[in-house]
Amino acid sequence: MEPENETKAEQTQEQEQVVNPWEVSAKGKIDYDKLIDKFGCQRLDQFFVDRVFSLTGRTPHIFLRRNVFFAHRDFNEILDAYERGEKFYLYTGRGPSSEALHLGHLVPFMFTKYLQEAFKVPLVIQLTDDEKCMWKNLTVEESKRLARENAKDIIACGFDISRTFIFSDFDYVGGAFYENMVKVAKCVTYNKVVGIFGFTGEDHIGKISFPPVQAVPSFPSSFPHLFPGQDKLRCLIPCAIDQDPYFRMTRDVAPRLGYNKPALIESLFFPALQGETGKMSASDANSAIYVTDSKNEIKNKVNRYAFSGGQDSIEKHRQLGANLEVDIPFKYLSFFLEDDDELEHIRKEYGSGRMLTGEIKKRLIDVLTDIVEKHREARAKVTDEMVDAFMAVRPLPNMFN
Amino acid sequence: MEPENETKAEQTQEQEQVVNPWEVSAKGKIDYDKLIDKFGCQRLDQFFVDRVFSLTGRTPHIFLRRNVFFAHRDFNEILDAYERGEKFYLYTGRGPSSEALHLGHLVPFMFTKYLQEAFKVPLVIQLTDDEKCMWKNLTVEESKRLARENAKDIIACGFDISRTFIFSDFDYVGGAFYENMVKVAKCVTYNKVVGIFGFTGEDHIGKISFPPVQAVPSFPSSFPHLFPGQDKLRCLIPCAIDQDPYFRMTRDVAPRLGYNKPALIESLFFPALQGETGKMSASDANSAIYVTDSKNEIKNKVNRYAFSGGQDSIEKHRQLGANLEVDIPFKYLSFFLEDDDELEHIRKEYGSGRMLTGEIKKRLIDVLTDIVEKHREARAKVTDEMVDAFMAVRPLPNMFN
Numbered sequence: 001m002e003p004e005n006e007t008k009a010e011q012t013q014e015q016e017q018v019v020n021p022w023e024v025s026a027k028g029k030i031d032y033d034k035l036i037d038k039f040g041c042q043r044l045d046q047f048f049v050d051r052v053f054s055l056t057g058r059t060p061h062i063f064l065r066r067n068v069f070f071a072h073r074d075f076n077e078i079l080d081a082y083e084r085g086e087k088f089y090l091y092t093g094r095g096p097s098s099e100a101l102h103l104g105h106l107v108p109f110m111f112t113k114y115l116q117e118a119f120k121v122p123l124v125i126q127l128t129d130d131e132k133c134m135w136k137n138l139t140v141e142e143s144k145r146l147a148r149e150n151a152k153d154i155i156a157c158g159f160d161i162s163r164t165f166i167f168s169d170f171d172y173v174g175g176a177f178y179e180n181m182v183k184v185a186k187c188v189t190y191n192k193v194v195g196i197f198g199f200t201g202e203d204h205i206g207k208i209s210f211p212p213v214q215a216v217p218s219f220p221s222s223f224p225h226l227f228p229g230q231d232k233l234r235c236l237i238p239c240a241i242d243q244d245p246y247f248r249m250t251r252d253v254a255p256r257l258g259y260n261k262p263a264l265i266e267s268l269f270f271p272a273l274q275g276e277t278g279k280m281s282a283s284d285a286n287s288a289i290y291v292t293d294s295k296n297e298i299k300n301k302v303n304r305y306a307f308s309g310g311q312d313s314i315e316k317h318r319q320l321g322a323n324l325e326v327d328i329p330f331k332y333l334s335f336f337l338e339d340d341d342e343l344e345h346i347r348k349e350y351g352s353g354r355m356l357t358g359e360i361k362k363r364l365i366d367v368l369t370d371i372v373e374k375h376r377e378a379r380a381k382v383t384d385e386m387v388d389a390f391m392a393v394r395p396l397p398n399m400f401n
Numbered sequence: 402m403e404p405e406n407e408t409k410a411e412q413t414q415e416q417e418q419v420v421n422p423w424e425v426s427a428k429g430k431i432d433y434d435k436l437i438d439k440f441g442c443q444r445l446d447q448f449f450v451d452r453v454f455s456l457t458g459r460t461p462h463i464f465l466r467r468n469v470f471f472a473h474r475d476f477n478e479i480l481d482a483y484e485r486g487e488k489f490y491l492y493t494g495r496g497p498s499s500e501a502l503h504l505g506h507l508v509p510f511m512f513t514k515y516l517q518e519a520f521k522v523p524l525v526i527q528l529t530d531d532e533k534c535m536w537k538n539l540t541v542e543e544s545k546r547l548a549r550e551n552a553k554d555i556i557a558c559g560f561d562i563s564r565t566f567i568f569s570d571f572d573y574v575g576g577a578f579y580e581n582m583v584k585v586a587k588c589v590t591y592n593k594v595v596g597i598f599g600f601t602g603e604d605h606i607g608k609i610s611f612p613p614v615q616a617v618p619s620f621p622s623s624f625p626h627l628f629p630g631q632d633k634l635r636c637l638i639p640c641a642i643d644q645d646p647y648f649r650m651t652r653d654v655a656p657r658l659g660y661n662k663p664a665l666i667e668s669l670f671f672p673a674l675q676g677e678t679g680k681m682s683a684s685d686a687n688s689a690i691y692v693t694d695s696k697n698e699i700k701n702k703v704n705r706y707a708f709s710g711g712q713d714s715i716e717k718h719r720q721l722g723a724n725l726e727v728d729i730p731f732k733y734l735s736f737f738l739e740d741d742d743e744l745e746h747i748r749k750e751y752g753s754g755r756m757l758t759g760e761i762k763k764r765l766i767d768v769l770t771d772i773v774e775k776h777r778e779a780r781a782k783v784t785d786e787m788v789d790a791f792m793a794v795r796p797l798p799n800m801f802n
Contacts (some may be wrong), residue, residue, distance in 0.1 A: 130579075130583050133583055133587070134583060134586065134587050137587075140580045140583065140584065169579075170576075170579065170580055170583075171576075172575075173574070173575055173579045174573075174574055174575020174576065174579065175575065178531075178570075178571065178574045178575065178579075179541045179571055182531050182534055182535060182541065182571075182607055183541065185535065185605060185606045185607030185610055186534070186535050186538075186605050186607045187605065188605055188606050189602065189603050189604065189605050189606070190591070190600070190601075190602045190603070190604055190605070190606055190609060191602040191603060193606055194602070199591070200591075201590065201591045201592040201595070202590050202591070202592060203590065203591055204586060204587050204588065204589055204590050204591070205586045205589050205590070205591055205594055205609050205610065205612070205613070206583055206586030206587045208591060208606050208609050208610065209586055209606065209609065209610035209613075211606070212606070212610075
C-alpha cells in the first residue's frame with residue numbers, strides 16, 4: 001500500500017462512514033476530505049482543470065470544472081507524459097447488477113467519453129458479470145444477459161467504436177488476462193485483502209479471488225489484441241471513489257510485475273433523491289432517476305422525493321434562503337446543468353431566497369428529462385450487432401489518432 | 402463435506418503424518434488405514450478387482466491387482482452405471498513443477514491409460530501450470546514450458562489421441578471452464594478451504610483461488626467441445642491419495658450445481674528410494690528414478706540408495722529373511738514386476754532369506770531399466786506437432802467406441 005496511513009486508517013475505521021466497493025453509507029453527509037485522507041489520494045484542484053484545458057484545447061468537461069471528479073492518483077504523471085507526446089489508455093467499468101441504469105451510473109461513462117474525445121485515446125470497458133454473479137447471487141446466464149443490456153446503455157453514451165473495446169469477464173477471462181490475474185494474486189496475501197476489503201472467513205472464496213480480475217485491465221498486456229509490445233503504456237481509470245480500494249491494491253502490485261501504476265481520476269457519489277448520505281440504491285426505485293423513467297416519472301420523483309434545502313414557509317425562505325449544502329435539486333443541477341452562468345444565477349437567487357424550491361425543481365425536471373430522452377433515443381438505436389461489434393476481440397483501428 | 406468425521410479429524414490432525422496436495426510426510430511409514438479413515442474414502446477390495454475383470458473382459462492392471470490403487474469414492478457407482486450401458490469420462494492431471502518426471506509421476510498415467518483402454522472412454526488431462534507458477538514461484542513462461550515438456554512424457558505413456566484432451570490451465574481457463582470456477586467458488590467459504598487445505602492469512606490469494614481450478618474438470622460442461630449437452634456424464638478421477646482434499650471439496654459442491662459427484666480411484670504414494678516415509682521428492686535427485694536416468698544411473702541409485710529390508714550379515718539374512726515391509730527393492734518390484742508368479746516366488750525366497758538383497762536389486766535394475774528405456778524411446782517419438790494435436794481444443798472423434 002502506498003500511503004502509510006491507509007492501513008492504520010482502515011483499522012481504526014470510524015463506523016459512521018463506510019465506503020468500499022459494496023457499501024457507501026454515512027450517518028450524515030459523506031466527508032470527502034476524510035475519504036481522501038483515509039484512502040491517501042490527492043485533491044484534484046483548479047491547476048489540473050487549467051492544465052487539461054491547455055493540453056486538449058477544449059473547455060474541460062462540466063464534471064471536471066465542477067469538481068464532480070474531485071480526487072486523483074498520479075493524474076499529473078498522465079498529463080506530463082501526454083505533454084511529452086506519450087499516449088495512454090482509459091479503463092473504466094461497470095458491475096451489471098440491474099437491468100436499468102440510473103443517472104449515477106452514467107456519470108463515469110459521460111466523463112470517460114469526454115476524456116476519450118479530448119485526448120484521443122483508446123478505452124477498455126470491463127463488465128464484471130462474474131462479480132455480480134458472485135455478490136448478488138445471480139446465475140451466470142442472468143449476469144451475462146445484464147452485461148449485454150448494460151453494454152447498450154454504455155454504447156448509447158456515444159463512445160467511438162474505433163477506439164473502444166467493451167468486454168464481459170465471463171467472455172474475456174483467459175489467456176494473457178488470466179496470466180495477469182495469477183501474477184497479481186501471487187503478490188497479495190489473504191491478510192492484505194482483509195485489510196483492504198474487509199472480507200471475513202465466512203465470505204466465499206469467489207470474493208477473495210475477484211480483486212485481481214478488476215486489477216488486471218490496468219495492465220496493457222491483458223489486451224494483447226490492443227496493445228501488443230506496449231507493456232509500458234500508461235492507464236488512466238475514471239471511476240467513483242468507492243472503487244479506490246481495488247486500485248490501491250493494483251498500484252501496490254504493478255511495479256513488482258514491471259507495469260506502470262495505473263493513474264486514477266475519482267468522482268463524488270451521485271446522491272440519492274432523498275439526500276446525500278450515500279450513493280443511489282439500485283434496490284429502491286424511488287431513490288434514483290433511471291434512464292428508463294418517463295417524463296412523468298421524472299417529474300413525480302423530483303417533486304415528491306428530491307430532498308429540499310428550502311425553508312418550511314415562503315416567508316422564512318425569502319428571509320433565510322435555501323440551504324444549498326443539502327439541497328438535492330441544486331446538487332443535481334450542479335452535475336447536469338451545462339450553463340455555468342445559469343447555475344451561478346441559481347446559486348445566488350435560490351441561496352438568497354429569491355427563487356423558490358418549486359422553480360428549481362421545475363428547471364431540474366427539464367434538464368433531467370432532456371438527458372433521459374436523449375439517452376433513450378440513443379439507446380433505441382443500439383442494436384445487438386453493435387454490441388457484438390464493440391465486444392469483438394479485435395485490434396482498434398484508430399487508437400491514437 | 403460428506404463424511405462427518407473429516408473436519409474433526411483434520412482439526413485434531415496428528416503431526417506425525419501430514420498428507421495434503423503439497424506435503425506428504427510421516428515419522429514412520431504412511432498409515433494408509435488412518436488416511437482412509439481421516440479422508441472418509443473407502444478401501445478398494447478384491448470385489449472391485451473381480452468386477453472390473455468381469456465388466457471389461459481384461460485382466461485387471463497390475464496396479465489394481467496389487468492394490469497400488471487401494472482406495473476409492475463411488476467407484477461402485479461408476480461400475481454400476483457402466484454395467485447399465487452408461488459411459489463416463491476420466492480426468493487426471495499433473496502439476497508441471499519439474500522438467501523430468503520420475504517413476505512415481507508415471508503411476509497415475511500408466512493406470513489411466515489402462516482404464517481408458519479397458520473401458521473405452523474419453524480422458525481429460527489437466528496440467529496445472531497456474532498452480533506451479535503460484536506455489537513454486539515459477540514465471541508464467543517457465544510454467545507453460547514445463548507443462549509442454551511434461552505433456553510429452555504423458556503422451557509417451559501411450560494415450561489414444563482420438564480419446565484424449567490434454568490442456569494447460571494457462572491455455573484453457575476461460576469460457577465455460579471459468580464459469581464453472583466462479584460457480585464452485587461461490588459455494589466454498591474461506592473458512593472451509595482453511596479446514597480442507599490448511600491455508601493461513603499469510604498465504605497469497607492465488608492459493609485460495611486455486612481449488613476451483615482443479616475442481617471443475619470434474620464437470621463435463623467445463624469441456625463444451627467434448628461433452629455438449631452431457632451435463633450428467635459421470636467423471637472418474639484416478640490420482641494419488643494426496644489429491645483427495647480437492648475432490649472432497651468438489652464432491653461437496655457438485656450436487657448444488659446440478660452435477661454428479663466425481664468418483665475417485667486413489668493410489669498409494671510411490672516410495673522414495675530411501676524408504677517409505679513419503680512421496681519421492683523432485684528436489685532430491687537421488688531419492689527417485691527419473692525417466693531420463695541412464696541404465697548406469699538406475700543401477701547406481703538402486704544399489705546405493707534403495708533401502709533394504711535384508712539383514713546385516715548373510716548368516717543373519719539366511720536365518721531371519723528380509724523384512725519385506727520396509728524393503729524398497731521389493732516394494733518397487735511389487736509396483737512394476739508384471740509376472741505375479743515371479744513376484745510371489747521372490748516374496749517367499751527373499752522373505753525367508755534364501756534370496757539375497759543383491760539378487761533382488763539386480764532384478765529390479767533390469768525391470769526399471771526396461772521401463773525407462775521403453776519410455777525414453779516412446780518420448781523421443783513425441784513431436785511438438787503431437788503435443789499441439791493432443792492439446793487442440795477439438796471434439797474427440799472416437800469418444801465412446
